[in-house]
Amino acid sequence: MVAEPVSVTLPDPPQDESHHTPGEVRTQYVLSGRPTGWAAIDRVIRDYDEEKVRDCKEDIDTLLVFAGLFSAVLTAFLIESYQNLLEDTASDSLSAQRQLVAQTSSYQLQGNLINSTAAHPTPPAPFQPSSVAIRVNVLWFASLLFALTTASFGILVKQWLREYMAVQNPSPQARLRLRHLRYPELSKWKIFEIAAFLPLLLQLSLALFFIGLCDFTASVHSSIGYTTLPIVIAWALCFMTVTILPLFFPRCPYRT
Numbered sequence: 001m002v003a004e005p006v007s008v009t010l011p012d013p014p015q016d017e018s019h020h021t022p023g024e025v026r027t028q029y030v031l032s033g034r035p036t037g038w039a040a041i042d043r044v045i046r047d048y049d050e051e052k053v054r055d056c057k058e059d060i061d062t063l064l065v066f067a068g069l070f071s072a073v074l075t076a077f078l079i080e081s082y083q084n085l086l087e088d089t090a091s092d093s094l095s096a097q098r099q100l101v102a103q104t105s106s107y108q109l110q111g112n113l114i115n116s117t118a119a120h121p122t123p124p125a126p127f128q129p130s131s132v133a134i135r136v137n138v139l140w141f142a143s144l145l146f147a148l149t150t151a152s153f154g155i156l157v158k159q160w161l162r163e164y165m166a167v168q169n170p171s172p173q174a175r176l177r178l179r180h181l182r183y184p185e186l187s188k189w190k191i192f193e194i195a196a197f198l199p200l201l202l203q204l205s206l207a208l209f210f211i212g213l214c215d216f217t218a219s220v221h222s223s224i225g226y227t228t229l230p231i232v233i234a235w236a237l238c239f240m241t242v243t244i245l246p247l248f249f250p251r252c253p254y255r256t
Contacts, residue, residue: 037172038172038173038176039172041172041176042172042175042176045176045179046175046179049164049165049179049183050165052192053161053164053165056157056161056192056195057158057161059195059199060154060157060158060195060198063150063151063154063198063199063202064151064154064155066202067147067148067150067151067154067202068151070147070202070205070206070209071144071147071148071151074140074143074144074147074209075144077140077209077213077216078137078140078141078144081133081136081137081140081216082137084129084130084133084136084137085129085133085134085137086129130219132215132216132219133219135212135215136212136215136216136219137212138212139208139209139211139212139215140208140209140212142208143205143206143208143209143212144205146201146202146204146205146208147202147205149201150198150201150202150205153194153198153201154195154198157191157194157195157198160191161191164182164186164191167179199256203239207236210232210235210236211232213228213232214228214229214232242254243256
């Protein structure tokens with residue numbers, strides 16, 4: 001704390017206190033409670049760091065929530081789509097039963113012999129998943145991996161920032177020395193740049209999901225595909241527009 005001078009104008013004294021001069025200005029010192037010296041510098045720098053770290057953590061928390069919800073939705077689609085990569089054993093069993101019924105119904109008794117007029121069944125061709133199923137699953141599994149990677153690095157960045165702000169020594173000078181050692185390394189190793197890259201990684205995951213969704217819906221029914229494709233194209237155009245506009249208009253608020 002520091003003592004600050006305060007000017008006080010004394011009122012006119014009563015008759016029995018004539019030793020005071022009327023209107024006399026006296027200076028008194030009071031304690032303001034504000035830090036000074038090293039403590040003041042430490043407070044200013046720490047407030048700056050806390051605000052910057054807090055903003056970064058809030059952005060990461062938003063990414064983690066979205067990545068969790070998006071991964072859950074994407075997993076539901078993958079449970080349905082990956083089955084197209086596997087051979088349908090139920091369909092193969094039904095085909096074999098139909099061939100057996102056809103061959104049994106073709107039996108004819110000729111003297112002491114039983115002949116079948118049914119053609120000899122050809123062995124089924126090896127199963128090959130369709131190209132659409134392969135493309136959709138490649139896109140959606142890649143999208144899921146990018147979303148989980150974003151969540152993983154988001155947790156790491158939060159831990160790095162927490163370690164940066166962790167100071168055990170109560171001395172302002174010791175905290176400033178520690179900050180002087182840590183902050184250049186924080187900039188050197190691009191911690192905040194990594195945090196700023198995470199939203200782009202999550203947007204890439206979303207774009208892969210949308211591309212796969214267009215392919216999947218088109219393979220299910222053309223009407224669904226014609227509905228999905230324009231919406232995805234409109235999203236892509238809007239996203240690219242709001243991303244590029246700040247490069248040409250410095251005052252544009254669409255900054256990320």
